[in-house]
Amino acid sequence: MTTYIFKRLLSMIPVLFLVSLVVFYMIHLTPGDPALVMLGEEATPEMVTALRHQLGLDQPLPVQYATWVSRVVQGDLGRSIRSNKLVSQDIVSRLPVTIELTVLAMLIALAIAIPTGIISATRRNSKSDLLVTTIALLGVSMPNFFLAILLIFVFSLYLRWLPPIGYTPIGEDVVENLRGMILPSITLGAATAAVIARLTRSSLLEVLNQESIRTAPAKGLSERIVILGHAMKNAMIPVVTICGLQIGGLLGGAIITETLFVLPGVGSLAVNAIFSRDFPVVQGDVLFLAVMFMLTNLVVDVMYGFLDPRIRYA
Secondary structure: OHHHHHHHHHHHHHHHHHHHHHHHHHHHHOOOOHHHHHHOOOOOHHHHHHHHHHHOOOOOHHHHHHHHHHHHHOOOOOEOOOOOOEHHHHHHHHHHHHHHHHHHHHHHHHHHHHHHHHHHHHOOOOHHHHHHHHHHHHHHHOOHHHHHHHHHHHHHHHOOOOOOOOOOOOOOOHHHHHHHHHHHHHHHHHHHHHHHHHHHHHHHHHHHOOHHHHOHHHHOOOHHHHHHHHHHHHHHHHHHHHHHHHHHHHHHHHHHHHHHOOOOOHHHHHHHHHHOOOHHHHHHHHHHHHHHHHHHHHHHHHHHHHHOOOOOOO
């Protein structure tokens, strides 16, 4: 297992290199000059040229990339062009918000998806199955921003139950923090719940058709014990896989959700940096999200061995 984990960590290096290369050149090829954005439209060409030289933006792109990568290897993601703060400090300071949003969204998704998936599989072709399948299809098809607007209109503007935007740190007020995170978490977790519910249904149906599961009631076991105690354990392997992938997707999807609900997370940091042409922040943010996504997949792969004893890593 240790050898497998070490090899997987080594395989991340070329992937991160390609991610850094693509992100660096894409952000530098977008229209807009950071120096001009910082100085404003009334800045003289001499002022813009001097600031570009100070920021190192007048050097060739390969030289800028090599300089940036050499610092990243040493753990330095650079400094923000706008605030002159360390990019790593900006990410760390906003990371708790994104983690909280991702965890709550996944908990909501699992709380909805697993029970509905089980009901749909055990009552195949019934009205309950049709209803779950229809809702799951709707959840996958509905864009996040549309669901967010709908939730804000219903629960914030019409019913006035929850705040529409804003964030209260959990250390200041736990209740207000949770009230402010309910709508963003539902928005982010809705599509994930739909995907997990559909996969839970299909995976459980496949397991229920196995001979060992069909003969279990003949041994005197109740339907509940057969499904929850035996069938679900075998059916959870693909579900765990998709959950790991969805966690990475939630981190990326948090960009839109955090922007809509004005949450000070890593996603909104990237959006603000794009608008202000803050190249180091965008590059560091995307690279950090890529690392988180790959580490999540690694954890999921390692969990396979615990869920299924037949799986062994050479």
